[in-house]
Amino acid sequence: MVVMTGKSAAVDSLTFEAALLELEGIVRDLETGKSALEESIGAYERGVALKTHCEKKLREAQAKIEKITVGADGKIGTAPFDPQE
Protein backbone atom coordinates (compact mmCIF):
# COMPACT_ATOMS: atom_id res chain seq x y z
CA MET A 1 0.00 0.00 0.00
CA VAL A 2 2.86 2.27 0.82
CA VAL A 3 4.43 1.44 -2.49
CA MET A 4 1.18 2.18 -4.28
CA THR A 5 0.87 5.57 -2.66
CA GLY A 6 4.39 6.39 -3.69
CA LYS A 7 3.72 5.32 -7.25
CA SER A 8 0.41 7.19 -7.41
CA ALA A 9 2.05 10.37 -6.23
CA ALA A 10 4.45 10.12 -9.14
CA VAL A 11 1.59 10.06 -11.66
CA ASP A 12 1.30 13.84 -11.54
CA SER A 13 4.90 14.27 -12.54
CA LEU A 14 4.58 11.99 -15.56
CA THR A 15 4.49 13.39 -19.06
CA PHE A 16 1.38 12.63 -21.07
CA GLU A 17 3.32 10.23 -23.21
CA ALA A 18 4.80 8.31 -20.29
CA ALA A 19 1.42 8.13 -18.56
CA LEU A 20 -0.30 6.89 -21.70
CA LEU A 21 2.44 4.33 -22.29
CA GLU A 22 2.12 3.01 -18.75
CA LEU A 23 -1.66 2.95 -19.01
CA GLU A 24 -1.46 0.86 -22.18
CA GLY A 25 0.97 -1.49 -20.46
CA ILE A 26 -1.37 -1.92 -17.51
CA VAL A 27 -4.35 -2.57 -19.78
CA ARG A 28 -2.39 -5.16 -21.71
CA ASP A 29 -1.19 -6.87 -18.53
CA LEU A 30 -4.69 -6.96 -17.12
CA GLU A 31 -6.08 -8.27 -20.37
CA THR A 32 -3.66 -11.15 -20.45
CA GLY A 33 -4.84 -11.83 -16.91
CA LYS A 34 -1.46 -12.90 -15.64
CA SER A 35 -1.31 -10.71 -12.58
CA ALA A 36 -2.52 -11.77 -9.16
CA LEU A 37 -5.81 -10.34 -7.91
CA GLU A 38 -4.23 -7.94 -5.40
CA GLU A 39 -1.78 -6.74 -8.03
CA SER A 40 -4.54 -6.29 -10.59
CA ILE A 41 -6.60 -4.20 -8.18
CA GLY A 42 -3.56 -2.01 -7.54
CA ALA A 43 -2.88 -1.87 -11.27
CA TYR A 44 -6.48 -0.87 -11.92
CA GLU A 45 -6.27 1.96 -9.39
CA ARG A 46 -3.02 3.12 -10.95
CA GLY A 47 -4.56 2.84 -14.41
CA VAL A 48 -7.48 5.03 -13.38
CA ALA A 49 -5.05 7.59 -11.91
CA LEU A 50 -3.03 7.57 -15.13
CA LYS A 51 -6.18 7.95 -17.22
CA THR A 52 -7.30 10.93 -15.11
CA HIS A 53 -3.86 12.44 -15.43
CA CYS A 54 -3.89 12.01 -19.21
CA GLU A 55 -7.37 13.50 -19.46
CA LYS A 56 -6.21 16.47 -17.44
CA LYS A 57 -3.26 16.90 -19.78
CA LEU A 58 -5.55 16.75 -22.79
CA ARG A 59 -8.04 19.18 -21.27
CA GLU A 60 -5.18 21.59 -20.62
CA ALA A 61 -4.82 21.99 -24.37
CA GLN A 62 -5.26 25.72 -24.63
CA ALA A 63 -3.79 27.74 -27.42
CA LYS A 64 -1.66 30.61 -26.21
CA ILE A 65 0.23 32.49 -28.85
CA GLU A 66 3.00 34.87 -27.89
CA LYS A 67 5.85 36.51 -29.67
CA ILE A 68 9.28 37.40 -28.49
CA THR A 69 10.06 41.07 -28.03
CA VAL A 70 13.54 42.35 -27.63
CA GLY A 71 13.75 45.51 -25.60
CA ALA A 72 16.09 48.39 -26.21
CA ASP A 73 18.34 46.98 -23.49
CA GLY A 74 18.44 43.63 -25.30
CA LYS A 75 16.17 42.11 -22.70
CA ILE A 76 13.87 39.45 -24.06
CA GLY A 77 10.17 39.54 -23.26
CA THR A 78 6.97 38.19 -24.71
CA ALA A 79 3.83 39.84 -25.97
CA PRO A 80 0.54 38.46 -27.28
CA PHE A 81 0.81 37.58 -30.94
CA ASP A 82 -1.88 37.96 -33.56
CA PRO A 83 -0.84 36.43 -36.87
CA GLN A 84 -3.48 38.49 -38.67
CA GLU A 85 -1.83 41.73 -37.79
Add this chain to the structure above:
Amino acid sequence: MTTETPTPRSNIPELSVSELSNAMKRTLEDSFGRVRVRGELAGLKIAASGHLYADLKDADSNLNVICWRGTVSKLKIRPEDGMDVVCTGKITTYPKSSRYQMIIDTMELAGQGALLKMLEDRKIRLAAEGLFDENRKKPIPFLPQIIGVVTSPTGAVIRDILHRLQDRFPRHVIVWPVNVQGEGAADQITAAIKGFSAMTHNRPDVIIVARGGGSLEDLMAFNEESVVRAVAECPIPVISAVGHETDTTLIDYAADLRAPTPTAAAEMAVPVRRDLMAQLMDDARRLYTTTQRSLTLHKQRLDTYQARLGDPRRILELKTQNLDHLTHRLSGSFEKGVTRRTARIAELSAMLRHPRQIMQEAKRTLTIWDNRLTDIKPRLLQQPEQKLTRAAALLEALSFHKVLERGFAVIRDETGTPLTSAASTKNNQDIVIQFHDGQKKAQVK
Protein backbone atom coordinates in the same frame (compact mmCIF):
# COMPACT_ATOMS: atom_id res chain seq x y z
CA MET B 1 41.93 71.05 -60.38
CA THR B 2 42.39 69.79 -63.87
CA THR B 3 45.36 68.52 -65.70
CA GLU B 4 46.50 70.78 -68.39
CA THR B 5 47.31 69.84 -71.91
CA PRO B 6 50.89 68.83 -72.41
CA THR B 7 53.14 71.80 -72.43
CA PRO B 8 56.81 72.23 -72.70
CA ARG B 9 58.69 70.73 -69.81
CA SER B 10 59.34 74.01 -68.26
CA ASN B 11 55.69 74.80 -68.27
CA ILE B 12 54.70 71.69 -66.32
CA PRO B 13 53.38 72.78 -63.03
CA GLU B 14 54.84 71.17 -60.07
CA LEU B 15 52.42 69.10 -58.03
CA SER B 16 52.75 67.59 -54.68
CA VAL B 17 52.28 63.78 -54.39
CA SER B 18 49.05 64.33 -52.56
CA GLU B 19 47.82 66.72 -55.17
CA LEU B 20 48.48 64.15 -57.87
CA SER B 21 47.04 61.32 -55.89
CA ASN B 22 43.87 63.25 -55.16
CA ALA B 23 43.63 64.25 -58.77
CA MET B 24 43.96 60.63 -59.88
CA LYS B 25 41.42 59.55 -57.25
CA ARG B 26 38.88 62.01 -58.61
CA THR B 27 39.60 60.98 -62.19
CA LEU B 28 39.11 57.28 -61.44
CA GLU B 29 36.01 57.79 -59.37
CA ASP B 30 34.44 60.05 -61.96
CA SER B 31 35.33 57.85 -64.88
CA PHE B 32 34.17 54.54 -63.52
CA GLY B 33 31.53 55.38 -60.99
CA ARG B 34 29.77 52.13 -59.97
CA VAL B 35 31.10 48.96 -61.52
CA ARG B 36 30.13 45.32 -61.55
CA VAL B 37 33.09 42.99 -61.55
CA ARG B 38 33.27 39.23 -61.67
CA GLY B 39 36.21 37.36 -60.27
CA GLU B 40 37.46 34.80 -57.79
CA LEU B 41 37.98 35.80 -54.19
CA ALA B 42 41.46 35.26 -52.82
CA GLY B 43 43.52 36.29 -49.82
CA LEU B 44 40.38 37.07 -47.90
CA LYS B 45 40.82 38.45 -44.41
CA ILE B 46 38.75 40.36 -41.95
CA ALA B 47 40.71 42.93 -40.00
CA ALA B 48 40.27 43.65 -36.31
CA SER B 49 38.23 46.66 -37.35
CA GLY B 50 35.72 44.30 -38.99
CA HIS B 51 36.53 45.46 -42.53
CA LEU B 52 36.99 42.79 -45.13
CA TYR B 53 40.04 42.83 -47.40
CA ALA B 54 40.49 40.53 -50.33
CA ASP B 55 41.65 40.23 -53.89
CA LEU B 56 39.37 39.66 -56.81
CA LYS B 57 41.26 37.95 -59.54
CA ASP B 58 41.03 36.17 -62.81
CA ALA B 59 43.68 34.43 -64.85
CA ASP B 60 45.72 37.53 -65.55
CA SER B 61 44.70 40.34 -63.24
CA ASN B 62 44.26 41.16 -59.65
CA LEU B 63 41.97 43.75 -58.03
CA ASN B 64 42.12 44.81 -54.39
CA VAL B 65 38.65 44.84 -52.89
CA ILE B 66 37.43 46.18 -49.59
CA CYS B 67 34.14 45.70 -47.86
CA TRP B 68 33.48 47.92 -44.92
CA ARG B 69 32.30 46.38 -41.67
CA GLY B 70 28.77 47.73 -41.96
CA THR B 71 28.42 46.28 -45.43
CA VAL B 72 29.87 42.82 -44.61
CA SER B 73 26.95 41.97 -42.35
CA LYS B 74 24.50 42.96 -45.05
CA LEU B 75 26.03 40.79 -47.76
CA LYS B 76 23.79 38.02 -49.03
CA ILE B 77 26.63 35.56 -48.93
CA ARG B 78 29.53 34.91 -46.64
CA PRO B 79 32.60 35.52 -48.75
CA GLU B 80 35.11 32.73 -48.84
CA ASP B 81 38.34 32.26 -50.68
CA GLY B 82 37.87 30.64 -54.05
CA MET B 83 34.33 31.88 -54.47
CA ASP B 84 33.37 32.97 -57.95
CA VAL B 85 31.58 36.21 -57.20
CA VAL B 86 30.10 39.21 -58.85
CA CYS B 87 30.78 42.37 -56.85
CA THR B 88 29.14 45.72 -57.19
CA GLY B 89 30.85 48.83 -55.89
CA LYS B 90 32.93 51.76 -56.86
CA ILE B 91 36.53 52.16 -57.91
CA THR B 92 38.75 54.38 -55.88
CA THR B 93 42.38 54.72 -54.98
CA TYR B 94 44.41 54.21 -51.92
CA PRO B 95 46.75 57.16 -52.15
CA LYS B 96 48.97 55.97 -49.34
CA SER B 97 50.36 53.08 -51.36
CA SER B 98 49.69 54.02 -54.91
CA ARG B 99 46.94 51.55 -55.39
CA TYR B 100 43.54 51.50 -56.85
CA GLN B 101 40.86 49.33 -55.32
CA MET B 102 37.20 48.55 -55.27
CA ILE B 103 34.83 49.30 -52.40
CA ILE B 104 32.19 46.60 -52.43
CA ASP B 105 28.49 47.30 -51.81
CA THR B 106 27.05 43.95 -52.73
CA MET B 107 28.48 40.57 -53.46
CA GLU B 108 26.74 37.60 -54.95
CA LEU B 109 27.79 34.28 -56.28
CA ALA B 110 28.43 34.18 -59.96
CA GLY B 111 25.66 32.01 -61.40
CA GLN B 112 23.53 29.29 -59.78
CA GLY B 113 26.02 26.58 -60.65
CA ALA B 114 28.60 28.38 -58.54
CA LEU B 115 26.09 28.86 -55.77
CA LEU B 116 25.18 25.19 -55.73
CA LYS B 117 28.81 24.18 -55.77
CA MET B 118 29.47 26.49 -52.85
CA LEU B 119 26.58 24.92 -50.93
CA GLU B 120 27.72 21.42 -51.78
CA ASP B 121 31.24 22.20 -50.59
CA ARG B 122 29.87 23.68 -47.39
CA LYS B 123 27.63 20.70 -46.85
CA ILE B 124 30.53 18.30 -47.26
CA ARG B 125 32.66 20.34 -44.90
CA LEU B 126 29.99 20.54 -42.19
CA ALA B 127 29.09 16.88 -42.63
CA ALA B 128 32.76 16.02 -42.13
CA GLU B 129 32.55 17.85 -38.82
CA GLY B 130 29.72 15.51 -37.85
CA LEU B 131 27.07 18.22 -37.68
CA PHE B 132 24.62 16.09 -39.64
CA ASP B 133 25.30 12.78 -37.86
CA GLU B 134 22.26 10.67 -37.11
CA ASN B 135 23.40 10.09 -33.55
CA ARG B 136 23.19 13.81 -32.92
CA LYS B 137 19.49 13.81 -33.69
CA LYS B 138 17.27 14.29 -30.65
CA PRO B 139 13.82 12.73 -30.51
CA ILE B 140 10.92 15.13 -30.99
CA PRO B 141 8.77 15.18 -27.81
CA PHE B 142 5.47 13.39 -28.20
CA LEU B 143 3.45 16.19 -26.70
CA PRO B 144 5.39 19.43 -26.23
CA GLN B 145 4.05 21.97 -23.77
CA ILE B 146 5.57 24.95 -25.51
CA ILE B 147 6.45 25.22 -29.17
CA GLY B 148 8.92 27.81 -30.32
CA VAL B 149 8.58 29.02 -33.90
CA VAL B 150 11.32 30.92 -35.67
CA THR B 151 9.85 32.54 -38.74
CA SER B 152 8.49 35.73 -40.21
CA PRO B 153 5.67 37.14 -38.09
CA THR B 154 3.76 38.00 -41.22
CA GLY B 155 2.69 35.85 -44.08
CA ALA B 156 1.12 32.48 -44.65
CA VAL B 157 3.76 30.38 -42.93
CA ILE B 158 3.06 31.33 -39.34
CA ARG B 159 -0.70 31.28 -40.01
CA ASP B 160 -0.50 27.77 -41.51
CA ILE B 161 1.48 26.54 -38.54
CA LEU B 162 -0.87 28.07 -35.98
CA HIS B 163 -3.94 26.80 -37.81
CA ARG B 164 -2.66 23.27 -38.02
CA LEU B 165 -1.63 23.32 -34.37
CA GLN B 166 -5.10 24.57 -33.46
CA ASP B 167 -6.68 21.74 -35.46
CA ARG B 168 -4.57 19.02 -33.94
CA PHE B 169 -3.68 20.05 -30.45
CA PRO B 170 -3.77 23.68 -29.27
CA ARG B 171 -0.50 24.51 -27.50
CA HIS B 172 1.42 27.38 -26.07
CA VAL B 173 3.29 28.82 -29.04
CA ILE B 174 6.05 31.42 -28.84
CA VAL B 175 6.93 33.05 -32.12
CA TRP B 176 10.38 34.54 -32.50
CA PRO B 177 9.93 37.03 -35.34
CA VAL B 178 12.81 37.17 -37.81
CA ASN B 179 13.52 38.27 -41.33
CA VAL B 180 13.72 35.08 -43.33
CA GLN B 181 15.61 36.60 -46.23
CA GLY B 182 17.72 39.52 -47.08
CA GLU B 183 19.72 41.75 -44.87
CA GLY B 184 20.65 40.24 -41.52
CA ALA B 185 18.27 37.32 -41.90
CA ALA B 186 20.86 34.67 -41.03
CA ASP B 187 22.01 36.55 -37.95
CA GLN B 188 18.45 36.99 -36.72
CA ILE B 189 17.63 33.32 -37.25
CA THR B 190 20.80 32.28 -35.46
CA ALA B 191 20.03 34.65 -32.61
CA ALA B 192 16.47 33.34 -32.35
CA ILE B 193 17.55 29.70 -32.13
CA LYS B 194 20.19 30.54 -29.53
CA GLY B 195 17.73 32.80 -27.75
CA PHE B 196 15.17 30.03 -27.35
CA SER B 197 17.88 27.70 -26.03
CA ALA B 198 18.96 30.29 -23.51
CA MET B 199 15.49 30.87 -22.11
CA THR B 200 15.01 29.83 -18.52
CA HIS B 201 11.32 30.58 -18.29
CA ASN B 202 8.80 29.14 -20.76
CA ARG B 203 11.56 27.50 -22.71
CA PRO B 204 10.09 25.65 -25.71
CA ASP B 205 10.16 21.83 -25.81
CA VAL B 206 10.53 21.90 -29.57
CA ILE B 207 11.50 24.56 -32.09
CA ILE B 208 10.15 24.90 -35.61
CA VAL B 209 12.34 26.90 -37.99
CA ALA B 210 10.14 27.74 -40.93
CA ARG B 211 9.96 29.68 -44.15
CA GLY B 212 7.81 29.50 -47.23
CA GLY B 213 9.04 28.59 -50.66
CA GLY B 214 11.33 30.82 -52.67
CA SER B 215 14.26 30.93 -55.00
CA LEU B 216 17.60 29.47 -54.06
CA GLU B 217 18.79 32.97 -53.22
CA ASP B 218 15.72 33.63 -51.09
CA LEU B 219 16.45 30.58 -49.00
CA MET B 220 20.12 31.36 -48.60
CA ALA B 221 19.82 32.43 -44.97
CA PHE B 222 18.98 28.82 -44.10
CA ASN B 223 22.17 27.70 -45.78
CA GLU B 224 24.33 30.01 -43.73
CA GLU B 225 26.92 28.29 -41.67
CA SER B 226 26.01 30.21 -38.53
CA VAL B 227 22.37 29.13 -38.84
CA VAL B 228 23.30 25.51 -39.58
CA ARG B 229 25.62 25.44 -36.59
CA ALA B 230 23.02 27.02 -34.32
CA VAL B 231 20.49 24.33 -35.33
CA ALA B 232 23.00 21.52 -34.88
CA GLU B 233 24.06 22.78 -31.46
CA CYS B 234 20.56 23.63 -30.24
CA PRO B 235 19.79 21.61 -27.10
CA ILE B 236 16.09 21.80 -27.94
CA PRO B 237 14.88 19.46 -30.70
CA VAL B 238 14.51 21.40 -33.96
CA ILE B 239 12.12 20.73 -36.82
CA SER B 240 13.16 22.46 -40.04
CA ALA B 241 10.50 23.46 -42.54
CA VAL B 242 12.02 25.67 -45.18
CA GLY B 243 10.51 26.13 -48.59
CA HIS B 244 8.58 23.50 -50.44
CA GLU B 245 9.14 19.80 -50.36
CA THR B 246 11.65 19.98 -53.19
CA ASP B 247 13.72 22.69 -51.55
CA THR B 248 16.50 21.47 -49.36
CA THR B 249 18.60 23.81 -47.31
CA LEU B 250 21.54 22.95 -45.14
CA ILE B 251 19.62 23.35 -41.88
CA ASP B 252 17.44 20.45 -43.04
CA TYR B 253 20.48 18.24 -42.55
CA ALA B 254 21.31 19.68 -39.17
CA ALA B 255 17.75 19.67 -37.84
CA ASP B 256 16.52 16.77 -35.72
CA LEU B 257 13.57 16.36 -38.06
CA ARG B 258 12.94 17.75 -41.52
CA ALA B 259 9.40 18.70 -42.46
CA PRO B 260 8.56 19.12 -46.13
CA THR B 261 6.35 22.15 -45.42
CA PRO B 262 5.55 24.42 -42.45
CA THR B 263 2.14 22.73 -42.13
CA ALA B 264 3.82 19.35 -41.96
CA ALA B 265 6.11 20.71 -39.24
CA ALA B 266 3.05 21.51 -37.13
CA GLU B 267 1.80 17.97 -37.69
CA MET B 268 5.11 16.53 -36.60
CA ALA B 269 5.20 18.72 -33.51
CA VAL B 270 1.93 17.60 -31.92
CA PRO B 271 -0.30 14.54 -32.00
CA VAL B 272 -4.01 14.80 -32.74
CA ARG B 273 -5.83 15.54 -29.52
CA ARG B 274 -9.05 13.90 -30.69
CA ASP B 275 -7.22 10.64 -31.45
CA LEU B 276 -5.56 10.69 -28.05
CA MET B 277 -8.92 11.31 -26.39
CA ALA B 278 -10.38 8.34 -28.25
CA GLN B 279 -7.40 6.19 -27.40
CA LEU B 280 -7.60 7.20 -23.78
CA MET B 281 -11.30 6.44 -23.65
CA ASP B 282 -10.68 3.07 -25.23
CA ASP B 283 -7.91 2.35 -22.72
CA ALA B 284 -10.18 3.36 -19.86
CA ARG B 285 -12.96 1.12 -21.16
CA ARG B 286 -10.56 -1.77 -21.57
CA LEU B 287 -9.17 -1.13 -18.11
CA TYR B 288 -12.66 -1.19 -16.65
CA THR B 289 -14.00 -4.20 -18.55
CA THR B 290 -10.90 -6.27 -18.06
CA THR B 291 -10.85 -5.58 -14.34
CA GLN B 292 -14.57 -6.22 -14.13
CA ARG B 293 -14.13 -9.48 -16.00
CA SER B 294 -11.25 -10.44 -13.77
CA LEU B 295 -13.33 -9.75 -10.67
CA THR B 296 -16.28 -11.72 -12.06
CA LEU B 297 -13.97 -14.57 -12.88
CA HIS B 298 -12.47 -14.55 -9.42
CA LYS B 299 -15.93 -14.38 -7.88
CA GLN B 300 -17.08 -17.32 -9.97
CA ARG B 301 -14.07 -19.32 -8.96
CA LEU B 302 -14.65 -18.35 -5.35
CA ASP B 303 -18.29 -19.39 -5.63
CA THR B 304 -17.28 -22.68 -7.18
CA TYR B 305 -14.84 -23.41 -4.41
CA GLN B 306 -17.30 -22.24 -1.81
CA ALA B 307 -19.88 -24.58 -3.24
CA ARG B 308 -17.36 -27.39 -3.20
CA LEU B 309 -16.30 -26.44 0.29
CA GLY B 310 -19.90 -26.73 1.43
CA ASP B 311 -21.91 -24.77 3.97
CA PRO B 312 -20.98 -25.72 7.54
CA ARG B 313 -24.63 -25.34 8.58
CA ARG B 314 -25.65 -27.82 5.90
CA ILE B 315 -22.97 -30.19 7.06
CA LEU B 316 -24.11 -29.74 10.64
CA GLU B 317 -27.72 -30.23 9.68
CA LEU B 318 -26.85 -33.37 7.83
CA LYS B 319 -24.86 -34.66 10.76
CA THR B 320 -27.71 -33.74 13.10
CA GLN B 321 -30.10 -35.61 10.89
CA ASN B 322 -27.81 -38.60 10.92
CA LEU B 323 -27.58 -38.37 14.66
CA ASP B 324 -31.37 -38.12 15.00
CA HIS B 325 -31.78 -41.11 12.79
CA LEU B 326 -29.28 -43.12 14.75
CA THR B 327 -30.78 -42.00 18.04
CA HIS B 328 -34.15 -43.09 16.81
CA ARG B 329 -32.80 -46.40 15.72
CA LEU B 330 -30.93 -46.71 18.96
CA SER B 331 -33.99 -46.21 21.12
CA GLY B 332 -36.07 -48.47 18.87
CA SER B 333 -33.50 -51.17 18.83
CA PHE B 334 -33.20 -51.04 22.56
CA GLU B 335 -36.89 -51.64 23.00
CA LYS B 336 -36.85 -54.25 20.34
CA GLY B 337 -33.96 -55.91 22.06
CA VAL B 338 -35.78 -55.93 25.34
CA THR B 339 -38.88 -57.35 23.71
CA ARG B 340 -36.87 -59.99 21.93
CA ARG B 341 -35.07 -60.93 25.05
CA THR B 342 -38.31 -61.02 27.07
CA ALA B 343 -39.79 -63.33 24.51
CA ARG B 344 -36.72 -65.47 24.61
CA ILE B 345 -36.86 -65.65 28.37
CA ALA B 346 -40.52 -66.65 28.20
CA GLU B 347 -39.59 -69.27 25.66
CA LEU B 348 -36.76 -70.55 27.74
CA SER B 349 -38.82 -70.44 30.93
CA ALA B 350 -41.41 -72.52 29.18
CA MET B 351 -38.77 -75.02 28.34
CA LEU B 352 -37.45 -75.14 31.88
CA ARG B 353 -39.48 -77.85 33.88
CA HIS B 354 -39.44 -78.91 37.42
CA PRO B 355 -37.80 -82.29 38.20
CA ARG B 356 -40.97 -83.46 39.82
CA GLN B 357 -42.85 -82.90 36.68
CA ILE B 358 -40.14 -84.73 34.78
CA MET B 359 -40.42 -87.61 37.22
CA GLN B 360 -44.18 -87.65 36.91
CA GLU B 361 -43.86 -87.76 33.20
CA ALA B 362 -41.30 -90.52 33.45
CA LYS B 363 -43.56 -92.40 35.73
CA ARG B 364 -46.41 -91.98 33.34
CA THR B 365 -44.27 -93.18 30.49
CA LEU B 366 -43.16 -96.10 32.53
CA THR B 367 -46.74 -96.98 33.30
CA ILE B 368 -47.58 -96.83 29.62
CA TRP B 369 -44.76 -99.06 28.71
CA ASP B 370 -45.48 -101.35 31.65
CA ASN B 371 -49.08 -101.69 30.52
CA ARG B 372 -48.04 -102.44 27.03
CA LEU B 373 -45.58 -105.01 28.28
CA THR B 374 -48.28 -106.64 30.36
CA ASP B 375 -50.61 -106.66 27.42
CA ILE B 376 -48.01 -108.31 25.30
CA LYS B 377 -47.32 -111.12 27.75
CA PRO B 378 -50.29 -113.46 26.89
CA ARG B 379 -49.79 -112.88 23.22
CA LEU B 380 -46.21 -113.85 23.59
CA LEU B 381 -47.03 -117.58 24.13
CA GLN B 382 -50.11 -117.73 22.04
CA GLN B 383 -48.26 -116.79 18.97
CA PRO B 384 -45.49 -119.43 19.13
CA GLU B 385 -48.07 -122.08 19.81
CA GLN B 386 -49.97 -121.13 16.74
CA LYS B 387 -46.72 -121.05 14.79
CA LEU B 388 -45.77 -124.42 16.14
CA THR B 389 -49.07 -125.97 15.16
CA ARG B 390 -48.72 -124.52 11.73
CA ALA B 391 -45.15 -125.73 11.50
CA ALA B 392 -46.09 -129.15 12.74
CA ALA B 393 -48.77 -129.29 10.18
CA LEU B 394 -46.37 -128.19 7.52
CA LEU B 395 -43.82 -130.62 8.75
CA GLU B 396 -46.35 -133.36 8.61
CA ALA B 397 -47.20 -132.42 5.15
CA LEU B 398 -43.62 -132.45 4.10
CA SER B 399 -42.59 -135.61 6.02
CA PHE B 400 -40.97 -138.48 3.97
CA HIS B 401 -43.44 -140.79 5.45
CA LYS B 402 -45.87 -139.46 3.02
CA VAL B 403 -43.35 -140.26 0.26
CA LEU B 404 -42.96 -143.72 1.68
CA GLU B 405 -46.63 -144.20 1.32
CA ARG B 406 -46.19 -143.69 -2.35
CA GLY B 407 -43.74 -146.60 -2.63
CA PHE B 408 -40.46 -145.10 -1.73
CA ALA B 409 -38.22 -146.47 1.06
CA VAL B 410 -35.39 -145.08 3.17
CA ILE B 411 -32.24 -147.15 3.46
CA ARG B 412 -30.10 -146.83 6.46
CA ASP B 413 -27.07 -148.50 7.90
CA GLU B 414 -27.01 -150.26 11.24
CA THR B 415 -26.56 -146.90 12.98
CA GLY B 416 -29.56 -145.48 11.43
CA THR B 417 -27.65 -143.16 9.01
CA PRO B 418 -29.42 -142.85 5.68
CA LEU B 419 -27.49 -144.29 2.68
CA THR B 420 -28.24 -142.13 -0.17
CA SER B 421 -25.99 -143.66 -2.85
CA ALA B 422 -24.90 -147.06 -4.08
CA ALA B 423 -21.34 -146.14 -3.64
CA SER B 424 -21.85 -145.53 0.03
CA THR B 425 -22.77 -149.18 0.51
CA LYS B 426 -20.54 -152.12 0.98
CA ASN B 427 -21.05 -155.69 0.09
CA ASN B 428 -22.68 -157.79 2.69
CA GLN B 429 -23.48 -154.76 4.71
CA ASP B 430 -26.45 -154.96 6.86
CA ILE B 431 -29.00 -152.37 6.09
CA VAL B 432 -32.42 -151.37 7.37
CA ILE B 433 -35.16 -150.54 4.91
CA GLN B 434 -37.85 -148.45 6.17
CA PHE B 435 -41.32 -148.51 4.59
CA HIS B 436 -44.24 -146.44 5.51
CA ASP B 437 -45.63 -149.02 7.71
CA GLY B 438 -42.42 -150.43 9.38
CA GLN B 439 -38.94 -151.57 8.64
CA LYS B 440 -37.20 -154.61 7.58
CA LYS B 441 -33.56 -155.78 7.90
CA ALA B 442 -31.69 -156.64 4.77
CA GLN B 443 -28.25 -157.36 3.46
CA VAL B 444 -26.44 -155.91 0.46
CA LYS B 445 -25.35 -158.41 -2.14
